[in-house]
Structure formats: C-alpha cells, structure tokens
Amino acid sequence: MKQALFQGPSGADEVNESTPSGDRPPDEEEADLARRAAGGDRRAFAALYDRHLDAVYRYAFYRLRTDAEAEDVTSEVFHRALVAMPKYAPRRPFLAFLYGIARHVVADHLREQRPRASFEDAIAHASDAPGPEETAAQLDDARRLRVAIARLTPIQQDIVIFRFLEERSTKEVAQLTGKPESTIRGIQMRALAALREALQSEDVR
Numbered sequence: 001m002k003q004a005l006f007q008g009p010s011g012a013d014e015v016n017e018s019t020p021s022g023d024r025p026p027d028e029e030e031a032d033l034a035r036r037a038a039g040g041d042r043r044a045f046a047a048l049y050d051r052h053l054d055a056v057y058r059y060a061f062y063r064l065r066t067d068a069e070a071e072d073v074t075s076e077v078f079h080r081a082l083v084a085m086p087k088y089a090p091r092r093p094f095l096a097f098l099y100g101i102a103r104h105v106v107a108d109h110l111r112e113q114r115p116r117a118s119f120e121d122a123i124a125h126a127s128d129a130p131g132p133e134e135t136a137a138q139l140d141d142a143r144r145l146r147v148a149i150a151r152l153t154p155i156q157q158d159i160v161i162f163r164f165l166e167e168r169s170t171k172e173v174a175q176l177t178g179k180p181e182s183t184i185r186g187i188q189m190r191a192l193a194a195l196r197e198a199l200q201s202e203d204v205r
Contacts, residue, residue: 034094038085045085049078052095055166056102061142062149062161063106073109077102096176103158148198156191159184 030051036044056077060070080101088097149157155177162173170188174181 030094031090034088034097035090038088038090040085045082048094052098053078055095056098058165059099059102059161060106062146062165063157064109065146065150069109073102073105076105076109080105099176103154107154144199148195151198152191152194155179156187156194159188160191160195163188 030048033044033047037048053074057070057074060073060077061067064070064073077098081098084101088094149160152160158177159173162168162176163170168176170181170184174184177184179187
C-alpha cells in the first residue's frame with residue numbers, strides 16, 4: 001500500500017456539488033438505476049447501495065479513526081442519499097453524488113466527535129473484524145495509513161484517497177473536488193510529502 005502511494009505523482013446544495021463526468025465510460029445500467037431510484041424505486045436504490053457500499057466505506061475508513069466510525073458514517077451517507085434522491089441530478093455519476101454527501105457527513109462527524117480517542121488508541125483498540133479493504137495487503141497497514149492520512153488537511157485527504165486508493169485520474173479528481181487539474185497536482189505533491197513524513201514518524205509505526 002505505502003509503496004503504491006509513492007511510485008510518483010503524475011505530473012447548489014450538498015447533494016449536487018460539482019458535476020463530474022469522469023474519464024470512465026458511462027454505465028447505462030447504473031444511470032437507469034439512478035433514474036429509477038430518484039423516482040422512488042427502492043429496489044433500484046438497493047442495487048446502487050450494493051454497487052457502491054465498499055467505495056463509500058473505504059472513503060470513510062481513511063478519513064476517520066476507527067472502524068466503528070467508518071461504519072456509522074457509511075450508514076449515514078446512504079440514509080441521506082435515500083432522503084435526497086428526489087433532488088438527484090441524473091446527469092451526475094451516482095458515485096460522485098455519494099461522495100459529495102460523504103464529505104459533508106465526515107466533516108459533521110469530525111466536528112461533533114472531537115475530542116476523540118488518540119491515534120494510538122485507535123490502533124490499539126481497532127476492531128478485529130476486517131472491513132471491505134481489497135486495496136490493503138494487511139489490515140494493520142491500512143490502519144497505519146489511515147492514521148497518517150488523518151494528519152493531512154481535508155482536501156489533501158480527499159485527493160490521496162481518490163487518486164491512490166480509488167485509483168481515479170487527475171481529471172476525475174478535479175471534477176469530484178471542483179478544482180483545476182493543476183491545483184490537484186500541486187496539492188497531491190504536498191500531500192504525498194506530508195504523508196511520507198507521517199508514515200515515517202514513530203507514533204504511526
């Protein structure tokens with residue numbers, strides 16, 4: 001995980017922030033599910049939930065300090081998404097819609113929960129039950145990375161998660177965050193330097 005991160009960087013309301021189109025080909029089946037879910041089809045929403053549960057959980061996992069917090073936030077994201085479906089703009093990828101909500105839920109959670117357990121406590125008392133962490137070779141390494149990521153600024157955290165854990169292109173990240181690609185590259189370079197330093201510090205080993 002850590003090695004993958006350092007292979008070198010390449011050079012209206014809450015639910016409808018930004019309008020990413022992404023580099024990936026459109027998923028017509030997903031677009032249809034999203035339209036049906038916006039019209040009140042609960043089975044369509046359940047199918048979208050199944051598709052994106054892991055991605056939302058990964059985002060929460062690396063933005064927060066414990067597995068339990070990540071699980072709570074993931075649940076809240078999908079609850080808010082269900083309530084907000086009538087406002088969903090079908091032109092937007094559904095995952096971008098979820099990420100927009102997730103950023104707000106994480107920010108709300110961090111404001112409400114401070115002060116929380118220390119980074120050391122988060123590691124020492126982390127749940128033995130693994131989350132859906134396909135990108136982590138070892139769960140302990142994933143938790144160490146989470147501790148290090150938590151030391152970055154919120155926008156640095158988003159960029160590291162989207163670029164290296166979700167493996168999204170710079171263009172996609174720019175569209176997800178609403179920032180120019182040149183800005184994303186600059187933030188990414190600073191974030192990786194800070195992350196490298198955090199991973200080398202004694203209290204995250």
